[in-house]
Each structure stands twice: as structure tokens, then as C-alpha cells.
Amino acid sequence: MPGPTEPKKATRQRDAERTRTAILDAAQTLFSTRGFVNTGVREVAELAGVNSALVGRYFGSKEGLFRATMERVxxxxxxxxxxxxxxxxxxxxxxxxxxxxxxxxxxxxxxxxxxxxxxxxxxxxxxxxxxxxxxxxxxxxxxxxxxxxxxxxxxxxxxxxxxxxxxxxxxxxxxxxxxxxxxxxxxxxxxxx
Known part of the structure; x- marks a missing residue:
């Protein structure tokens, strides 16, 4: 029988995947229209509808976000x-x-x-x-x-x-x-x- 924390963990994983995807979508839009230099982490987070601290949590830095976005596209x-x-x-x-x-x-x-x-x-x-x-x-x-x-x-x-x-x-x-x-x-x- 599943324990009481398993459904929460699955929900958190789905939310994490959704958040990561939203950040990458926003980054792709901004990096391809404004460029790396003219795109800030806060702007990516705002477009993604997330707190800017999550960008650092998932990707480490703006450069890490750029690398992950390039990997994706x-x-x-x-x-x-x-x-x-x-x-x-x-x-x-x-x-x-x-x-x-x-x-x-x-x-x-x-x-x-x-x-x-x-x-x-x-x-x-x-x-x-x-x-x-x-x-x-x-x-x-x-x-x-x-x-x-x-x-x-x-x-x-x-x-x-x-x-x-x-x-x-x-x-x-x-x-x-x-x-x-x-x-x-x-x-x-x-x-x-």
C-alpha cells in the first residue's frame, strides 16, 4: 500500500517538470528575440510565471539556462x-x-x-x-x-x-x-x- 507521501512526491515532480518547461519556453522566446546579453533571469522568470530564484535552482545560472535551452532546441x-x-x-x-x-x-x-x-x-x-x-x-x-x-x-x-x-x-x-x-x-x- 502506498504511503501518504507518495502522491505528494509525484505531484511535486509534475510541478517541477512543468516549472522547468515553463522556464525553458520563456528562455527560448527571449534568447531568440532579444539575445543572451539583453535577457535577464528576472525577465525569464516573469515570462514563465515563476519566482526568479527557481531559475537558479533548476539551472544554476543564466549561462546554465542558456546551455539547457540550446540542448533542448x-x-x-x-x-x-x-x-x-x-x-x-x-x-x-x-x-x-x-x-x-x-x-x-x-x-x-x-x-x-x-x-x-x-x-x-x-x-x-x-x-x-x-x-x-x-x-x-x-x-x-x-x-x-x-x-x-x-x-x-x-x-x-x-x-x-x-x-x-x-x-x-x-x-x-x-x-x-x-x-x-x-x-x-x-x-x-x-x-x-
């Missing part, structure tokens, strides 16, 4: 489980059809003003995108191809969402989408030739 591995012959289509769908696709890139770009946050961004880009992508691509030139894909995608997202250029507006997005799918797939297929 940057991960290419789910896309690497799909059909290799459809990778261009699937990857571009993830970029274009996902409202938050530019958020991680914005977080990384906006972290450049702080050396520690910038180092975290570079680390996560390397460990969560470039390295797994290179392993998945395989020889020849696995790292070079992974880098070229990253350049292609970040260039597109920057020109479409962060520093929008008119030719990437809705009227031309379909043709740009087809081009990006083909360009992505061509780099993936270089190893199959």
Missing part, C-alpha cells in the same frame, strides 16, 4: 532517421513548415555578444548538428559536406526570417523551396556517386 538526429533519398524534402519541410525553425539560429547569432554564450552556441552547432550530420553522410568529405549543408540552411533561414530579403517572400517561396530541396539532396548524394 538544437538536435538534427530525428531528421537523420528518415529516408536518405528524401532528406532534402524532409529537411526543407522542417525549416519552412516549422514556425520556430529560425529560433535556434537566432539564439546562436544573438549570443555572439557574450563570449561564454557564443562558445556554447559554437559547441552545440558542432556537437548537435555538424558532427552527427557528418557521421550520417559518411565519406567522401563527410565534414565538408556537413559544413556546406549548414551554410546552405543558415544562409536560407537568415535571408528568409532574420534579415528577410524580398525575393524570398511568399510569392517566390515555392520555387526557393524546390531549389533548396534539390541543393540539399545534391550534397547528400555526393557520397553515393
Amino acid at each position: 538544437i538536435d538534427i538526429s530525428p531528421l537523420l532517421r528518415g529516408d536518405r533519398r528524401r532528406f532534402g524534402v524532409d529537411m526543407v519541410a522542417a525549416l519552412i513548415d516549422n514556425e520556430d525553425a529560425s529560433g535556434p539560429l537566432a539564439m546562436m547569432i544573438l549570443s555572439a555578444a557574450d563570449p561564454a554564450a557564443h562558445a556554447v552556441s559554437v559547441e552545440f552547432l558542432q556537437t548537435k548538428v555538424i558532427a552527427p550530420l557528418a557521421r550520417w553522410l559518411g565519406p567522401p568529405d563527410d565534414k565538408g559536406r556537413a559544413a556546406r549543408l549548414n551554410i546552405l540552411w543558415t544562409g536560407f533561414l537568415t535571408s528568409w526570417k532574420l534579415l528577410p530579403i524580398q525575393p524570398l517572400g511568399e510569392a517566390h517561396l515555392a520555387t526557393t523551396r524546390r531549389w533548396l530541396e534539390a541543393a540539399t539532396q545534391a550534397i547528400v548524394d555526393e557520397g553515393s556517386a
Whole structure:
């Protein structure tokens, strides 16, 4: 028979998970719109609807919160489980059809003003995108191809969402989408030739 403290413990765990999630959601919003330097722990806590002391309790510091937020938003591995012959289509769908696709890139770009946050961004880009992508691509030139894909995608997202250029507006997005799918797939297929 369960003791009287077990239900309370389960409730506390759910509340802790909900609080942690609310803090990470708020941090992601603020880090991707205002940047690391211009985001304070109090503002994150306020947006999350929690006491600012909880941010320190869960993440240790603002840098710990940034690291946890990056850990949450940057991960290419789910896309690497799909059909290799459809990778261009699937990857571009993830970029274009996902409202938050530019958020991680914005977080990384906006972290450049702080050396520690910038180092975290570079680390996560390397460990969560470039390295797994290179392993998945395989020889020849696995790292070079992974880098070229990253350049292609970040260039597109920057020109479409962060520093929008008119030719990437809705009227031309379909043709740009087809081009990006083909360009992505061509780099993936270089190893199959």
C-alpha cells in the first residue's frame, strides 16, 4: 500500500517538470528575440510565471539556462532517421513548415555578444548538428559536406526570417523551396556517386 507521501512526491515532480518547461519556453522566446546579453533571469522568470530564484535552482545560472535551452532546441538526429533519398524534402519541410525553425539560429547569432554564450552556441552547432550530420553522410568529405549543408540552411533561414530579403517572400517561396530541396539532396548524394 502506498504511503501518504507518495502522491505528494509525484505531484511535486509534475510541478517541477512543468516549472522547468515553463522556464525553458520563456528562455527560448527571449534568447531568440532579444539575445543572451539583453535577457535577464528576472525577465525569464516573469515570462514563465515563476519566482526568479527557481531559475537558479533548476539551472544554476543564466549561462546554465542558456546551455539547457540550446540542448533542448538544437538536435538534427530525428531528421537523420528518415529516408536518405528524401532528406532534402524532409529537411526543407522542417525549416519552412516549422514556425520556430529560425529560433535556434537566432539564439546562436544573438549570443555572439557574450563570449561564454557564443562558445556554447559554437559547441552545440558542432556537437548537435555538424558532427552527427557528418557521421550520417559518411565519406567522401563527410565534414565538408556537413559544413556546406549548414551554410546552405543558415544562409536560407537568415535571408528568409532574420534579415528577410524580398525575393524570398511568399510569392517566390515555392520555387526557393524546390531549389533548396534539390541543393540539399545534391550534397547528400555526393557520397553515393
